Amino acid sequence: MSKSLSGVPELSVIVPTYNERENLPLLVERVEEALKGRSFELIVVDDNSPDGTAEEALRLAEKYGNLKVIRRPGKLGLSSAVLDGVREARAGVIAVMDADLQHPPELLPKMLGKIGEGFDLVVASRYIEGGGVEGWSFWRRLISRAATLMAKLALPRVRGLRDLMSGFFMFKREVIEGVELRPRGFKVLLEILVKGRWSRAAEVPYLFKPRERGKSKLGARVMWNYVEQLLELSSYRPLKFAAVGSIGVAVNEGLLHVLMHFLPLQLAGAIAIETSILNNFILNDQWTFKDRKVGRWAYRCLKYHGAVAVGGLVNYVVLLALTLLFGVHYLISNLIGILMGFLANYAVSEVFVWRSRQ
Structure with missing residues (x-):
């Protein structure tokens, strides 16, 4: 049995809970065993679970003097639960983990x-050597990998880490001091990685195992919250890029239609594509990526042309092939070519033309 802490602990472990009554006793026991001999506090933040999780936590608090319980009035979400726990934490180092026993407490000393x-900042990672996942379906694995890929594409600062979706991590308090955090859904780590004041981050491997009790909380709402969070953290760059692209489509299609009255398809198509490329570069440079300009304007313009060369070539080849070989109307052929180059152009623009300076 741990004694009540009188001084400042070395570590604060925050555990958000909702309907985790069955898991909580074993979790607390394993945390106490893993951190035996260390000064720490365990903070359970419960969202008024109907299964009696808060009552169980209070019972355990009587047994373990270093356990604090925060009972919130309703189901307010994991992210805000973590932030409420941080506000109550006294230690200079803070860990966040789930209560469902999928995050092994035995890893806490290594992270510390x-x-x-x-x-x-230290992330418990499923995706580095020695880590892994058990019991996930193909679709669950695909969703996790796709979410990670989206984050790396939209958020340059996180690209050096492998498991951006981890809910098990540890950080120094100063990483978030003075930082306005407004995370959505379950991905608190992503918010801290993008906004936090850190320079060195490490990952330690762990095996993510299936739940022994309770139900997974992953659903459509969680996934939508993640998309909203990504957009907000990226300053809505993907949407801005898409808007610029839409304007480029109008420029391309409109100019092609006009030029086809005077020029052959081969020349009209080339001029229309180049004009839309210049249009898109200027708008992206002044709006979408205005905070990430590196080098002179001409240099960025040249880099952009190199970045979109594949998309432009695809656009041109599809236009000629569909129109001349298959008899498709030139405006429809051109639109198909434009759509095929969009994703590649955005990816290269993110990592090559307007690369983050962080």
Whole structure:
């Protein structure tokens, strides 16, 4: 049995809960065993679980003097639960983990050791050597990988890490001091990685195992919250890029239609594509990526042309092939070519033309 803490603990472990009454006793026992001999506090933040999780936590708090319970009035969400826990935490190092026993408490000392080595933030990772996932379906794995890929594409600062979706992580308090955090859904780590004041981050491997009790909380609402969070953290760049692209489509199609009255398809198509490329570059440079300009205007313009060369070539080849070989109307052929180059153009623009300076 742990004694009540009188001084400032070395570590605060925050555990958000909702309907985790069955898992909580074993979780607390394993945390206490893993951190035996260390000064720490365990903070359970419960969203008024109807299964009596808060009552169970209060019972355990009587047994373990270093356990604090925060009972909230309703189901307010994991992210805000973590932030409420941080506000109550007293330690200079804070860990966040789930109560469902899928995050092994035995990893906490190793993560704390990494903090001691000088890392500002440590992520328990499923996607580095030694880590893994058990019991997931193909679709669950696909969703997780797709979510990670989306984050790396939209958020340059996180690209050095592998498991951006992890809910098990540890950080120094100063990483978030003075930082306005407004995370949505379950992905608190992503918010901290993008906005936090950190310079060194490490990952330690762990095996993510199936739940022994309770139900997974992944659903359509969680996935939608994630998309909203990504857009907000990326300053809505994907939507801005799409808007610019739409304007480029109008320029391309409109100019092609006009030029076809005076020029052959081969020349009219080339001029229309080049004009739309210049249009898109200027708008993206002044709006979408205005905070990430590196080098002179002419240099960025040249880089952009190199980046969209594949998309432009695809656009041109599809236009000629569908129109001349298959008899498709030139405006429809052109539109198909434009759509085929869009995703590639955005990806290259993110990582090559307007690369983050962080």
